[in-house]
Amino acid sequence: MKRSFVVLGGSGDLTGRLLLPSLAELYQRGVLDEAVEVLAVSQQDWDDEAYRDWARERLTAHAPDLGADERERVVAQLGHEHGDVTSPDDLRRALARVDGVPVVYLALPNTVFLPTLTALREVGLPEGARVVVEKPFGTGIEDARQLNEVLHGLVPESGVFRIDHFLAKQTVLNVLGLRFANRVFEPVWNAQHVDSVDIVFDEDLGLEGRAGYYDKAGALRDMLQNHLLQLLAVVAMEPPQSLDAATLQARKSDVLRAVQADVATSVRGRYTAGTIVGRELPDYVSEDGVDPARGTETYAEFTVTVDNWRWSGVPFRLRTGKALGTRRKEIVVRFKPVPHLAFADEQPEPDVLRLQLSPDGIALEINLNGAGDPFDLEREVLQTTSPPQDLPAYGLLLKEMLSGDPTLSISDVEAEQGWRIVQPVLDAWAADDIPLVDYPAGSDGPA
Ligand SMILES: NC(=O)C1=CN([C@@H]2O[C@H](COP(=O)(O)OP(=O)(O)OC[C@H]3O[C@@H](n4cnc5c(N)ncnc54)[C@H](OP(=O)(O)O)[C@@H]3O)[C@@H](O)[C@H]2O)C=CC1
Numbered sequence: 032m033k034r035s036f037v038v039l040g041g042s043g044d045l046t047g048r049l050l051l052p053s054l055a056e057l058y059q060r061g062v063l064d065e066a067v068e069v070l071a072v073s074q075q076d077w078d079d080e081a082y083r084d085w086a087r088e089r090l091t092a093h094a095p096d097l098g099a100d101e102r103e104r105v106v107a108q109l110g111h112e113h114g115d116v117t118s119p120d121d122l123r124r125a126l127a128r129v130d131g132v133p134v135v136y137l138a139l140p141n142t143v144f145l146p147t148l149t150a151l152r153e154v155g156l157p158e159g160a161r162v163v164v165e166k167p168f169g170t171g172i173e174d175a176r177q178l179n180e181v182l183h184g185l186v187p188e189s190g191v192f193r194i195d196h197f198l199a200k201q202t203v204l205n206v207l208g209l210r211f212a213n214r215v216f217e218p219v220w221n222a223q224h225v226d227s228v229d230i231v232f233d234e235d236l237g238l239e240g241r242a243g244y245y246d247k248a249g250a251l252r253d254m255l256q257n258h259l260l261q262l263l264a265v266v267a268m269e270p271p272q273s274l275d276a277a278t279l280q281a282r283k284s285d286v287l288r289a290v291q292a293d294v295a296t297s298v299r300g301r302y303t304a305g306t307i308v309g310r311e312l313p314d315y316v317s318e319d320g321v322d323p324a325r326g327t328e329t330y331a332e333f334t335v336t337v338d339n340w341r342w343s344g345v346p347f348r349l350r351t352g353k354a355l356g357t358r359r360k361e362i363v364v365r366f367k368p369v370p371h372l373a374f375a376d377e378q379p380e381p382d383v384l385r386l387q388l389s390p391d392g393i394a395l396e397i398n399l400n401g402a403g404d405p406f407d408l409e410r411e412v413l414q415t416t417s418p419p420q421d422l423p424a425y426g427l428l429l430k431e432m433l434s435g436d437p438t439l440s441i442s443d444v445e446a447e448q449g450w451r452i453v454q455p456v457l458d459a460w461a462a463d464d465i466p467l468v469d470y471p472a473g474s475d476g477p478a
């Protein structure tokens with residue numbers, strides 16, 4: 032069946048930086064042999080040619096290794112329709128332009144999802160159409176419920192792709208391999224042996240011109256509600272019987288239902304001017320398009336518990352922030368000390384397993400009889416670095432959307448559970464029960 036992408040928000044950062052380069056990569060690697068038409072819809076007053084010029088420039092910037100032929104192969108398939116995606120008439124006009132059965136991609140700010148899907152439902156979609164919704168899935172629990180209701184009236188659940196691109200990251204997929212294709216980890220993967228888990232995504236990037244979306248979202252909605260909770264779900268879920276979409280989504284939903292956030296542990300921060308490796312950043316509130324009155328956080332942290340048999344009493348600490356001095360992106364599983372130490376040494380640091388993201392790798396910190404005195408313990412690190420993935424995360428996701436396999440997408444239940452978990456924190460922050468603290472760009476975050 033011939034498919035066409037209709038990218039609502041096709042002039043945005045996501046489309047130019049990730050979607051078009053990933054599509055090009057699918058051609059380059061021979062994953063796609065037939066050209067796929069892409070119709071972008073945005074409020075820019077562009078005709079097809081103007082959009083192609085924009086796309087060429089984006090592809091040159093974000094896929095510099097692409098040959099001119101491959102770049103033109105993508106560009107030749109592009110079109111642009113000026114319109115408001117919340118208007119049924121504009122959507123009807125756009126959909127009438129494509130030849131294939133549409134894969135409608137909402138590459139839009141999360142605040143626009145509901146009016147867009149409502150308009151789309153009024154227009155209707157042909158049999159076999161698919162709808163892709165970016166993260167965060169709406170603005171809160173009520174919005175997410177309404178989004179699911181509208182989606183269910185539009186296409187079958189198997190035709191809905193709720194995107195969380197972290198699921199397509201190499202280390203996240205490696206967690207499945209590590210846990211479920213080896214005998215040594217699963218027996219100790221529980222509260223009896225694990226002391227705590229940290230899920231950290233510290234970025235050195237600032238706002239990067241994304242105020243239109245980010246200033247209304249903030250760190251908690253942008254990262255923690257979705258990406259970091261998905262990492263938690265993959266680390267904490269029960270072993271799936273197979274790796275098909277329904278089973279994986281069910282196992283992740285089960286564990287998310289058991290998660291409770293501890294509001295008192297939450298920290299919200301916002302960066303002030305500072306320097307990150309020679310690059311000067313202004314105060315977040317002085318960035319173009321930021322409204323200081325919104326009090327948007329650029330740093331979010333809190334601890335959750337997973338209230339089930341396997342994880343009872345184990346804290347999972349989640350943190351993410353922008354404009355931090357050090358990039359640190361990892362899941363850290365800290366084990367408990369051994370029950371009895373036969374060595375004369377002081378109790379050594381317990382074992383630590385680090386599942387590292389960007390660059391991807393796995394490190395296991397253990398205690399061994401190192402060099403010198405054989406009865407002296409020394410800390411050693413067993414490190415493996417993963418070779419680059421064949422396809423970037425968005426390449427893998429585009430491939431899944433075209434083939435109709437939602438294994439790396441999230442279900443309606445997961446999307447709502449993500450909001451259920453963070454809602455008490457959002458409420459406490461909205462009520463100013465937890466203060467918004469400043470941290471200088473380039474620092475380690477709020478003290
Ligand atoms: N950028 C990134 O790195 C990533 C982004 N995402 C997600 O992708 C989504 C989009 O983000 P991003 O691209 O950064 O945001 P941008 O603000 O860069 O782009 C938003 C796009 O939506 C369009 N748009 C907004 N309202 C309307 C409307 N009423 N009618 C038509 N077009 C409209 C804008 O067009 P116009 O300017 O013409 O109004 C623009 O093309 C978000 O949900 C985000 O969470 C996910 C992962 C990474």
Ligand SMILES: O=C1O[C@H](COP(=O)(O)O)[C@@H](O)[C@H](O)[C@H]1O
Binds near residue numbers: 234236254389
């Ligand atoms: O979804 C998002 O993810 C990026 C981080 O993901 P990466 O794959 O680029 O490492 C984050 O910077 C952005 O704010 C967020 O919207």
